[in-house]
Amino acid sequence: MLKTLLWDTDTAILVLILVLMTILGAVFGSFACCQAWRWRYHALGKKELGQWSVCMHCRKRIKWYDNIPIISWLVLRGKCRYCHKKIGIADFLSEIGMAVAFFMLSWAYLVPILNNWSQLVAAHPTLLVVKLATFIITLIMLVVLVVLAVYDAKWGELPVVLLALSIIFGMMVFVLKIFEVSLSDNPDVIGAIINAGIGVLILAGSCLVIYKASHEKLMGAGDWLLALALALALADWWLALWTIFLANLLGDVIALPSALKKKGHVVHFGPFLVAAFVIVLVLGNCLPLLLVSFRI
Template identity: 30%
Template sequence: MSDVLPWWLIVPLAGLLGALIGSFLNVVVWRVPQGMSIVHPPSACPECGHRIAWHDNVPVVSWLLLRGRCRSCGARISVRYPLVEAGTAVAFALTAWGAYAPWYPAALLPVLLYWAAIGIALTLIDLEHHRLPNAIVLPSYVVTAVLLVLASVLTGDYGRLLTALIGAVALFAFYWILARSYPGGMGFGDVKLAGSLGMLLGWLGWGALIVGGFSAFVLGGVVGLALMVGGRASRKTRIPFGPFMLLGAAVGVFAGNAIADLYLTITGIS
């Protein structure tokens, strides 16, 4: 990608795109759990029903200019809206910046931007509603597969498609076994998400797959322990696991192969 556009141009452009996508994700996070359409009706104030004009829907800027209130009725607009927009902008910018580092080939950028977007949506929904909607998770199989095929075509590395398939099946099967063994501790939404994440991580290699899958449990364990020590949770408290799966996958994408190589070197296996 550096041969096409310089980093100082593509990274800000990705951030701008992320801010726009973040504005749309606010709609997704609000409507999908309620079974509502994400395209109709147009965005409106939940208090007075006044349709939001385009100039009041500019990511982050409009919220600041309106001082966090509806122009029509003065109702407060949650700070979550600009935070999601800004957070998505940062996530997209960092992902684009990674295209200039050795973490992954630039051809993988489209699928990683896609996962940055739905990862934020799924995290917010799972934290609030304790569910991972099929409306987001199931289409991710098709979108991820198509974008990974595109990445293989651009790189000429078709062997990665086989490891992607193996990764999808392996991680899906592993989570399915966990869900069957501990019905109260693992939901089937996690199982379905695992297959799609396994496809992405498998394309990157065995190190990314293993580290990405294992990191979810490490991160979940650390946070769970911290919550119990702080008196915010008990051993019976159900903590959404989807966010840890997504964060663990990010570790696998950006550092999985490097961590695996380091482990093999330290243990003398390679």
């Protein structure tokens, strides 16, 4: 414990890596929002508007100093510098969320890998590759998920290509996690697959049931496919249960009041599923790992 707190060169490098990963997370959060807009323009056949970062209201090009993730939003208080119209909370939330997620995931997964680098290279090179691949694919999947969440929040749709991508990435994380179990001292691969399978039934299954039972009013067809991608990536029934619980809680608190006010208003569940997934990934997956590493 004491050793990890000492400021030697190794620690300084690890702290630097964590800071860089946090900044990278904020940048990717911002990038994901831009991608959502670009995807929208592409879907509407308006390509020319998607080339630059422009204000969506006055079409003025946004200067680089107004495009710094998190900071610019706070400085401008969520408004365009020129026309003073609102930029939207989605950009800010995805930048903050991704910064926190990248920081926590790097701390829980990347730092232990780097700490044991020479040992892993010498004794378990396959395990090293599997661990690094899981980490990187999870981060890429997060970017795709944020694009989906922003798109669903703004336009109430989940683009099929992005859904397919998230399921492919979820599948890859699932295979890597099972493979990592097979490399461990206690290679209970069947148990791990059953665990992930129950998670899929809980998370994707419940979304499918709500989708069918509510005749698409409470949930769309895309939601259960998104839930499938999330359940695969979690590969754990307990975390899957937490995700569906949190997504419903967030949906009830945030979306239901406005849905009750406007008749015929459809709740878009995608953003809540993604938000719950990120929270569960950060708190349910990373925090226990960190607590163990600090022997708390």
